[in-house]
Structures are given as structure tokens and as C-alpha cells.
Amino acid sequence: SEMCIRDSYDAATNSLDFKGMMEVLNKAEPNSIVLLHGCAHNPTGIDPTKEQWKEILGVCKSKSLLPFIDLAYQGFATGSFDDDSYAVRLFAAEGMQFLVAESFAKNAGLYGERIGAIHVVCQ
Numbered sequence: 001s002e003m004c005i006r007d008s009y010d011a012a013t014n015s016l017d018f019k020g021m022m023e024v025l026n027k028a029e030p031n032s033i034v035l036l037h038g039c040a041h042n043p044t045g046i047d048p049t050k051e052q053w054k055e056i057l058g059v060c061k062s063k064s065l066l067p068f069i070d071l072a073y074q075g076f077a078t079g080s081f082d083d084d085s086y087a088v089r090l091f092a093a094e095g096m097q098f099l100v101a102e103s104f105a106k107n108a109g110l111y112g113e114r115i116g117a118i119h120v121v122c123q
Contacts, residue, residue, distance in 0.1 A: 009044045016046045025059045033066045038100070039084035040073030047077055053087050057094055067091060072103040072116075081107075097122050 010017040028034060036056065041047055048056060060067050069091070074084045091098050103116040 008041075009046060014046075016041075016048060016052070018048065018052055021048075022055065022059065025056065025063070025065065028063055028065055030064045031066065032063075033068050033099075034060065035068050035070060036087065038069045038071040038074065038087045040077040042070075042073065045077070048087075050086060050090075053090055056087075057090055057096065060091075060096065060098075061094065067096065067098040069098060069100045071100055073106060074102065075107040092121055095123060 008017050008021040009015075010020075025034060037047070039047055059065070069088055071085065071088065075081045077084045088100055098121050100119040100121070101116065102119065105111050105114055105116065108115070
């Protein structure tokens with residue numbers, strides 16, 4: 001198997017390189033694990049829109065990809081825990097199997113504790 005590292009930041013426009021991101025997802029082998037930042041992308045802070053998340057979901061479903069959603073900064077992107085978990089709720093509502101790594105070190109002020117959870121969402 002092959003690892004692909006893709007920076008989805010377009011420095012020229014200070015925006016998400018969504019086209020490039022989708023190209024990488026579309027080229028991924030079926031059953032590949034894909035790492036996605038659920039919100040407050042580190043280090044850019046630039047996230048997909050709700051419509052773009054729906055397109056990402058579509059490719060993940062059609063290619064049988066296993067999304068691994070990093071949710072380390074939930075609450076920091078929009079100020080809302082609910083809004084910042086949009087991608088997680090979308091993927092769950094569509095019956096996707098996926099993983100979520102959630103950190104509470106930042107949003108709960110527990111910086112030295114390295115506290116969090118891994119969620120495995122199955123059908």
C-alpha cells in the first residue's frame with residue numbers, strides 16, 4: 001500500500017484547495033483510510049463548507065474509503081461544539097463506517113493531560 005500526504009491549503013488564495021483534495025480522494029484505492037480534519041484545520045483553520053463535506057462524503061462512499069476524522073479543535077472553528085461536529089454527524093447520518101479522534105486537551109483546558117477519545121462508528 002502507498003501513503004499519500006496532501007496539503008489541502010492553497011497559499012495563493014488563502015483557501016482550501018478543494019479541487020486538489022478531491023483529486024487525491026478520487027485516486028485513493030478502495031478501502032483506504034483517509035485522514036480528515038473535522039474542523040479548525042491544523043495549521044490553517046480553513047475548513048470545507050457543508051456542501052464540500054457532502055462531496056467528500058460522496059467520494060468516501062463511492063470509493064469505500066474509511067474516513068478517520070480528527071476533531072481536536074471542536075468548538076474553536078465556529079464557537080459551537082454542534083456546528084463544529086457537522087462532518088461527524090453527516091457521515092453518521094449517511095451510514096458511513098468511520099473513526100473519530102477527539103481531543104479534550106484544548107477545548108476543555110486540559111493541556112497537560114492528553115485526554116481524549118477514539119470513536120469507532122460501525123453499521
